[in-house]
Amino acid sequence: MPISVSRILQQRPKIPFEIKGIKTFRRFWHALCRPILEMFCMQFVEEVMQSALVHPLSEKAHLPVVDETNIDAFLIPGSGEPANAVLFFTGDPKQRPQADDVAVVLPQLLQAFSGRLRGALIGRAAEEKLKSRFNVVAMPSLVVTRREHPVGVLGNICDWSEYIEKISVWLSPDAPVMVAPGGPKAGIVRPGREIKR
Known part of the structure; x- marks a missing residue:
């Protein structure tokens, strides 16, 4: 404020x-x-x-903090890096205490999927701008991506078995990517002009 x-x-x-x-x-x-x-x-x-969440994760787990200016560069894997990444949308820690729990789970997930998944934190200022791009509805959320496309979103805190099961499926090369939010668009065509809604 x-x-x-x-x-x-x-x-x-x-x-x-x-x-x-x-x-x-x-x-x-x-x-x-x-x-x-x-x-x-x-x-x-x-x-x-x-x-308080971002600093320990970025320091101890060596996770980069990304925003709308550098997210695309992060999502393109470097040589020898996995194509899949997990993005951590924390939300406001005062309003969303589950973010502390997810912050504890994230390094363990990266260790469990070592060599197959890399991670990053979304900067607090960039969360609102990026959540629609990655289909984030609830905070905190973990978004699993394949290059620049989201393949799955886990909102709030989940059971360990759910994390392992879903992320294993999403890491499959043939896992479908998520479609950007937004419903079907209707178009009305009249002679001489087109109206889209």
């Missing part, structure tokens, strides 16, 4: 600009400085909480 000093000033009583004595200083501190400092601290805590 962006910090708005004008909003704080509107909510707090007017203060004199001439500070004389300790009582006036205390009023000044409680009216203006303390709320601004508290907002800065709250914003810092929110940023740390949002990255």
